[in-house]
């Protein structure tokens with residue numbers, strides 16, 4: 001049976017890759033279990049689309065799309081991601097990677113071989129809350145990815161999803177402080193949690209309000 005790494009393909013988006021028309025490749029499986037995640041089918045499901053089918057899809061989009069967003073799930077779990085990106089690059093598409101940062105080695109290989117053009121990195125929570133939100137213990141791996149991208153001055157953005165009962169404004173301010181300490185000078189994107197019934201942690205609607213007036217202005221913050 002051919003390996004099917006992709007759960008789905010969104011054929012067209014003008015929103016997910018800054019200033020580019022792109023397709024989104026949704027990779028099946030994830031190494032986190034974020035309590036607010038509503039992509040359960042992708043996180044726990046099996047892939048449906050082979051690499052060959054994805055490349056054939058792109059061959060038909062040459063001249064129509066400029067870029068591909070590798071999302072999921074977590075794309076860096078795919079063992080053949082380097083070779084896959086080479087094939088996408090041969091077709092002259094730009095590549096954006098959405099990642100939780102748990103695979104610093106692979107991110108380093110992709111960046112140093114110019115196999116990605118832009119990265120969106122999730123800063124899920126401050127270290128002491130990382131496990132509570134993601135059910136993952138490897139904040140240090142995420143931290144390595146973040147430091148690497150800053151040190152390389154690579155084109156990337158940091159983003160955090162806010163559920164106001166899980167992350168308070170003080171914690172976001174701690175993240176901002178940490179980003180500045182590490183030398184991050186880009187925009188910090190915040191995205192509000194959108195309630196759905198079926199999240200991984202079965203979490204409820206927010207009861208607290210997130211007091212944006214208390215938000216640090218030390219970094220440029222943009223809500224999405």
Ligand code: SF4
Pocket residue numbers: 030031032033034036037038039043072073074100
């Ligand atoms: S929100 Fe968390 S669990 Fe869901 S796909 Fe992203 S990293 Fe994985």
